Amino acid sequence: MFENIPQLFSLRKYYNLVKQINLVEPEFKELSTLEIREKFAKFKKQYEKNQNVDEIITPIFALSREMADRSIGLRPFDTQLVGGLILNDGKIAEMGTGEGKTLVAALPAILNSLSKKGVHIITVNQYLAKRDQEWIGQIYKNLGLTVGLIFNEMNKRERKINYSADITYLTNEELGFDYLRDNLTLLSINNVKPRFNYCIVDEVDSILIDEARTPLIISGPSETETYFHNKASLIAKELQEQKHFEVNQKTKNITINEAGYEKIKSQLELEELYDDGNAWIFYILNALKAQYLYIQNNDYIVENGEIIIVDKFTGRIMPGRRWADGLHQAVEVKENVAMQFESETVTSITYRNLFLLYNKLAGMTGTAKTSEKEFRQIYSLPVETVPPNKPSKRIDFNDIIFLDKKTKNNGILLECAHRYECKQPILLVVNTISDSEFLSRELTIAKIPHQVLNAKPENVRKESKIISEAGQLGAITIATNMAGRGTDILLGGNPKFLTRKFLIVFLRKFFKRTLPYQKNSESFLKINVCKNKISRIFLQQFKNINNKITYTEKDIYNILRSSSIEIKKLNTITVPHRFLEITLIVINNFYQNTCSKEKEIIEQLGGLFVIGAERNESKRIDNQIRGRTGRQGSPGSSIFMLSLEDELFQLFGGPKFKKQLENISIDDTGPLKIPFLQKSVKSIQEKVENYYYDGRKQLYQYDVILNNYIKKTFVEKKYIRNVDNIDFWAIRYSQRAITMMTCIYCYILKNVKNNEIRTKILYNFYKEFTIFFDFPFYNLNDVLANEKDILKCSVYLNRLILISYIRKTSSYTPDEKYLLKEQLRRNLLLRFDQIWMKHLKRIELLRDSVGWRAFNRKDPLYEYRIEALDIFVEFTFEYYNIICCDLLDFLR
Numbered sequence: 001m002f003e004n005i006p007q008l009f010s011l012r013k014y015y016n017l018v019k020q021i022n023l024v025e026p027e028f029k030e031l032s033t034l035e036i037r038e039k040f041a042k043f044k045k046q047y048e049k050n051q052n053v054d055e056i057i058t059p060i061f062a063l064s065r066e067m068a069d070r071s072i073g074l075r076p077f078d079t080q081l082v083g084g085l086i087l088n089d090g091k092i093a094e095m096g097t098g099e100g101k102t103l104v105a106a107l108p109a110i111l112n113s114l115s116k117k118g119v120h121i122i123t124v125n126q127y128l129a130k131r132d133q134e135w136i137g138q139i140y141k142n143l144g145l146t147v148g149l150i151f152n153e154m155n156k157r158e159r160k161i162n163y164s165a166d167i168t169y170l171t172n173e174e175l176g177f178d179y180l181r182d183n184l185t186l187l188s189i190n191n192v193k194p195r196f197n198y199c200i201v202d203e204v205d206s207i208l209i210d211e212a213r214t215p216l217i218i219s220g221p222s223e224t225e226t227y228f229h230n231k232a233s234l235i236a237k238e239l240q241e242q243k244h245f246e247v248n249q250k251t252k253n254i255t256i257n258e259a260g261y262e263k264i265k266s267q268l269e270l271e272e273l274y275d276d277g278n279a280w281i282f283y284i285l286n287a288l289k290a291q292y293l294y295i296q297n298n299d300y301i302v303e304n305g306e307i308i309i310v311d312k313f314t315g316r317i318m319p320g321r322r323w324a325d326g327l328h329q330a331v332e333v334k335e336n337v338a339m340q341f342e343s344e345t346v347t348s349i350t351y352r353n354l355f356l357l358y359n360k361l362a363g364m365t366g367t368a369k370t371s372e373k374e375f376r377q378i379y380s381l382p383v384e385t386v387p388p389n390k391p392s393k394r395i396d397f398n399d400i401i402f403l404d405k406k407t408k409n410n411g412i413l414l415e416c417a418h419r420y421e422c423k424q425p426i427l428l429v430v431n432t433i434s435d436s437e438f439l440s441r442e443l444t445i446a447k448i449p450h451q452v453l454n455a456k457p458e459n460v461r462k463e464s465k466i467i468s469e470a471g472q473l474g475a476i477t478i479a480t481n482m483a484g485r486g487t488d489i490l491l492g493g494n495p496k497f498l499t500r501k502f503l504i505v506f507l508r509k510f511f512k513r514t515l516p517y518q519k520n521s522e523s524f525l526k527i528n529v530c531k532n533k534i535s536r537i538f539l540q541q542f543k544n545i546n547n548k549i550t551y552t553e554k555d556i557y558n559i560l561r562s563s564s565i566e567i568k569k570l571n572t573i574t575v576p577h578r579f580l581e582i583t584l585i586v587i588n589n590f591y592q593n594t595c596s597k598e599k600e601i602i603e604q605l606g607g608l609f610v611i612g613a614e615r616n617e618s619k620r621i622d623n624q625i626r627g628r629t630g631r632q633g634s635p636g637s638s639i640f641m642l643s644l645e646d647e648l649f650q651l652f653g654g655p656k657f658k659k660q661l662e663n664i665s666i667d668d669t670g671p672l673k674i675p676f677l678q679k680s681v682k683s684i685q686e687k688v689e690n691y692y693y694d695g696r697k698q699l700y701q702y703d704v705i706l707n708n709y710i711k712k713t714f715v716e717k718k719y720i721r722n723v724d725n726i727d728f729w730a731i732r733y734s735q736r737a738i739t740m741m742t743c744i745y746c747y748i749l750k751n752v753k754n755n756e757i758r759t760k761i762l763y764n765f766y767k768e769f770t771i772f773f774d775f776p777f778y779n780l781n782d783v784l785a786n787e788k789d790i791l792k793c794s795v796y797l798n799r800l801i802l803i804s805y806i807r808k809t810s811s812y813t814p815d816e817k818y819l820l821k822e823q824l825r826r827n828l829l830l831r832f833d834q835i836w837m838k839h840l841k842r843i844e845l846l847r848d849s850v851g852w853r854a855f856n857r858k859d860p861l862y863e864y865r866i867e868a869l870d871i872f873v874e875f876t877f878e879y880y881n882i883i884c885c886d887l888l889d890f891l892r
């Protein structure tokens with residue numbers, strides 16, 4: 001009882017605010033919807049004047065609560081207000097699964113949208129972004145705010161419009177790539193400009209912790225190296241595991257041993273595999289990884305002749321993403337699909353650096369407390385836990401552990417069959433696509449109806465349908481982690497979705513039967529015979545207004561999709577919208593009734609039963625799976641059914657665990673009743689979590705260094721893209737190149753007294769200058785001969801370059817000048833990317849190799865810092881040089 005006291009103490013500030021919100025609520029309840037909107041606009045104006053958020057928190061939260069109640073029929077609970085206030089303070093709100101975080105985010109989003117600087121709500125996948133934008137978006141719209149949604153297929157223009165909305169829903173991946181792409185555009189007019197003002201990250205642990213391990217990368221084409229990949233693949237096939245190399249599944253790495261190197265050398269007829277120009281070893285390593293570590297329908301799928309990565313944490317595919325450094329090509333060779341160009345990193349960013357760009361960052365999840373330290377250390381984000389609105393009734397059974405996969409699968413199938421008999425709905429979460437397909441086949445053989453949700457495109461298309469039906473009587477849904485985080489399975493089914501589905505199916509049938517479908521043509525709705533009870537009501541409505549309605553099929557489809565009737569949309573169409581409104585209400589009521597009756601029956605059966613077929617690397621992910629049931633205080637239960645052949649035991653169990661197993665006798669037909677196994681699961685997971693935490697910590701340390709440089713390049717490019725007098729920037733860069741070069745020589749000369757050597761150095765300087773900066777209009781020898789002072793020479797040349805430019809362009813018309821400037825800008829940006837790409841690659845290679853230096857008692861991080869700086873200086877030098885050469889070419 002007392003354990004919650006410190007937590008409640010820290011929440012006291014928020015509960016006091018909630019009290020105030022509750023006090024003003026009755027007053028707002030009396031207002032009409034229009035009056036609420038007007039009141040909201042008034043507070044907006046007040047904020048514009050004095051920029052004081054504190055004085056409007058209470059009324060804005062109260063107005064939002066009231067509008068939520070009227071728009072989507074949900075009145076935020078006090079606990080949800082507390083969550084919203086925590087998010088407004090730029091913290092992480094930990095609220096249990098199913099506590100209604102989607103709605104929580106709306107409250108601070110509305111408040112912060114008043115600054116007009118943009119609010120982003122980040123979700124882990126597109127399905128959730130769309131669901132939340134459509135659903136919660138109704139509250140924003142009714143308050144007079146605009147709401148945007150970014151999704152994969154959008155073009156730049158649409159993205160820009162959606163980013164300029166008051167509140168925008170999007171995924172972390174879309175945000176990251178838009179940011180990176182903006183930094184690669186040549187014209188700022190082409191930028192989509194996400195505004196980094198206030199951001200709420202839903203499922204914050206998934207995005208800022210699990211996904212933080214892999215940076216987002218934009219790649220560009222380089223030379224195709226088909227020959228290397230093909231040959232490497234052949235050689236890899238000749239090599240034998242253990243004899244020539246070791247496979248480490250845990251670290252996803254391959255180590256080639258002495259015998260392996262010898263074999264490769266003899267195959268390639270090479271003396272040495274290590275010299276710098278020889279990259280064979282990377283190709284062979286990739287080929288081995290492709291063959292031994294990357295498995296179809298587990299790590300990737302093959303779709304339309306392409307390799308598409310499957311994200312392990314979310315179970316979703318990641319179209320367009322490619323593994324870096326040639327690994328993707330190696331998998332393409334393995335699967336015998338057309339190899340896409342070898343790609344080199346053009347630019348990249350980690351999620352950490354991306355989210356630290358925001359002025360204010362907040363997050364929410366059901367599982368944050370276990371990673372509190374990491375959030376605080378790495379993101380400076382404190383975690384506050386909000387108690388549940390209603391105590392959870394969920395029962396989490398102890399794990400059942402079987403000897404091998406086969407007995408485990410039998411156990412799972414028996415459990416499904418047993419529960420299916422009394423029609424209790426089941427969600428079965430597996431770790432790979434192959435597992436989902438295997439269990440689906442077995443259930444089909446047993447004649448048990450079920451649905452499958454995995455990353456295969458044909459299933460993804462049906463995602464919202466499958467989820468909306470997963471809570472119905474007798475439903476069995478086999479899903480990968482796709483149905484993990486965020487998925488809301490409603491017991492008894494989702495009335496809104498069922499209404500929509502019914503109407504769409506009906507209209508489709510109707511159109512097919514009455515009129516031959518003509519694209520873009522207007523069809524007349526006519527009455528048709530329909531047996532179903534609801535469709536009779538629906539048709540009756542049609543009869544009432546007879547068939548004078550002109551309506552395209554697309555119009556109806558759009559209205560149904562938006563599911564709630566939007567008056568604005570209907571005004572553009574010649575139809576008495578009242579009719580559709582009534583029809584929808586009738587059908588919706590019908591489904592609401594049937595669903596709630598079904599819900600009651602299911603609750604008596606114990607609610608949704610969740611089976612996890614494998615433990616994940618992190619307990620957080622397991623808890624997310626459990627959290628699909630027992631939501632909002634309703635009954636539900638969960639269990640994990642494991643086998644000793646599962647990845648977790650195999651990869652991370654360690655020798656001690658295996659030894660313990662050897663000492664006990666095992667009955668291999670049913671569940672193993674060995675007490676220490678339960679404890680092992682916990683300790684193995686902790687071990688894995690620590691292992692990954694250390695890895696991430698190290699990644700962050702390196703990341704901070706690289707990010708400094710990346711940021712500098714982004715700032716520089718922003719200037720290049722936006723400054724008016726870009727020609728003088730080009731001149732300035734050229735002058736810097738000349739000055740840098742002369743400074744180096746001055747530095748060398750300073751320490752040399754011998755005249756002969758000095759002359760030699762000067763000669764070199766002359767040679768280098770004339771080769772590098774081929775001044776078309778001046779003989780450098782003259783300056784050097786006369787002045788013998790290279791510093792003066794550099795001042796002179798710098799002036800010369802400026803004067804020559806002014807002279808050359810003096811006769812240009814304003815149009816010509818404009819064109820020239822834009823050409824210069826384009827060139828500056830293209831050269832920038834070209835050269836940065838090369839140096840970025842060097843820094844990445846440095847990061848990969850620097851670890852080895854620990855063997856020589858050197859601190860890898862220190863070494864990395866120093867050498868990365870060198871590389872960055874070299875980059876700037878090379879960039880200035882090349883710009884100078886380009887300019888001199890132009891002046892020629």
Ligand SMILES: Nc1ncnc2c1ncn2[C@@H]1O[C@H](COP(=O)(O)OP(=O)(O)OP(=O)(O)O)[C@@H](O)[C@H]1O
Nearest residue numbers: 074075076077097098099100101102103366486488
């Ligand atoms: N104030 C409310 N009153 C009644 N029902 C609510 C309220 N807020 C949310 N709900 C319902 O609670 C369910 C869960 O909501 P939601 O999916 O937002 O939870 P969540 O906290 O995001 O869960 P998860 O951690 O799994 O993502 C939904 O069906 C929603 O309709």
Ligand SMILES: [Mg+2]
Nearest residue numbers: 101102202486
């Ligand atoms: Mg959620």
